[in-house]
Amino acid sequence: MTEKERLLKVLRGESVDRPPVICPGGMMTMACREVMIRTGCRWPAAHRNAQKMAELSIAMRMQTGLENLGIPFCMTAEAEAFGGEVEDGDEITSPHMVQYPLESVKQWRGLKELNPQTDGRLPIILECTAILSHRFSDTPVIGNLVGPLSLATSLVEATVLFKALKQEPEDVHGLLRFLTDNSIRHGEALIGHGADVMVISDPSATGEILGPSLFKEFVLPCLNRIVNRMHKLGKPVIVHICGSVRPVYELLKELASECISVDAMTNIREAKNVISGKKIMGNVSTILLQNGPVDKIQNVSKNLLDCGIDILAPACGLSAKTPVKHIKTMTEVAKAFKMYDFRFMI
């Protein structure tokens, strides 16, 4: 079974020999300094060069045992294409927003429709996706999108947006509809360039910040519209939500995606129980992976697999300071894991 077959089978709900172990990229960054130094494809240059981006991603796959290719290395590409100002960071700090294009939610009507072929870094990401998909037919190439609400918090000050949810709901709906349409277009382009699986990261749309009623009104419809369109194009979708999802457990059942990725604080046994019918991805603590020790990474990974995690992954991507040895520890545990075959246990 190839890495791509295994991931696609899991997402389709078919049986596999063991859970895949991946790190999707995008907000859940799949890069570390050790590999950058070894390959010479370093941050920040790799953020704006399709060839370097591809090589760093490939080297991560080869040197850590992760079973996917995931780009870009940040979640600012869409916001930048919409006119936000981004600071590229350095070898360990990923690109981050320093200037928002909007001062108020009402100004969203001034945003230009996104053209993934020309705007900001999006063409570089498309080119890199094509390179990766062309060179690797057996490893899944992941297309990354930022969820509309999180994208909105990169276009306008988060506190302004959060207040507007209650005070100017119509304008927020307008902005989110617009961003959803544009994310769909970017997603279509990623799939057109060879992405096998789509991941939507929506870190700001956490139940902890919004609570269930705002999550239901503002987040769920946008995410589902993107997911449904990606499904029409034949691609499975994983949705990542940061922080505590407990306040929105019930609502997560209404997500149209095959799989939900959760933060380190989420208890997997509980999540599997409550959000039944969905595959769960996660959630080896990003900090544990950075700091170790190795035996604890082993125990946590093994425990997650025993709890029935469907896809093993770092909870919130990788810190660039994570040693390769630590990532390998996690991937080796997944690869050594044997699923119990319940048919023979009866």
Place this chain on the structure above:
Amino acid sequence: MEKSDILYRLAQSVIDMDATRAAEAAAAVIQHNVDPYEAIIEGLAKGMDKVNELFENEEYFVPEILLCADAMYAGIEALRPYLPKETTWNKKKIVIGVVKGDTHDIGKNLVKIMLDNAGFEMHDLGRNVPHAKFVDTAGELKADLVCLSTLMTTTMDGMQVIIEDLKKAGIASRVMVGGGPISPGFAKNIGADGYAKNAAEAVKVAKSLFQEIHVPLILKTSELVSVRRKREGVRCSPEMK
């Protein structure tokens, strides 16, 4: 109108996220000669305490907290001209910011609102703040507390750099840290004086940091008298009765 009615209206306007009603209730405070300081503490701040409770019970979430805080500020703004200017004389000074390399500031903003509400004098450096800026500002203001926030694992180590630089510069400010990846263990290891896991806890921790310390107020007699007079003025100013 009874004083208790006015205080209730102040508190309720904060709970209801209604800045207009908060300002109206504040106008009633002045009209009915209620002590504005008492109106803030027993009215607006009481409302915010209830809001904290609703937040802890997951009835309110971040958008609600932000609007409640706006209502509270609308009330305080309306009362400010009637407060003696020196009400801040004994406030502890806090410098707060998100460490360089990170621009996530929702958590920091919430902590700022809560600490401000709890009576601290807040100096907000914003986000993506260079290490030296914390040290310089803390030194200039003789800050009592420096609050460092980050959501990114990669910028955590910056906190330790700041703590060491503060020590090197001989600045006596205490340091409280918080943010997604920060644990109590990490806070202890880097030599922070306090750790808070959320905004409500930040208030408790900040208060506890100053509880056991008795900073001797060395003031000349005349100043002491004037300070005391002003302080009394705050509590029950004859002009306002």
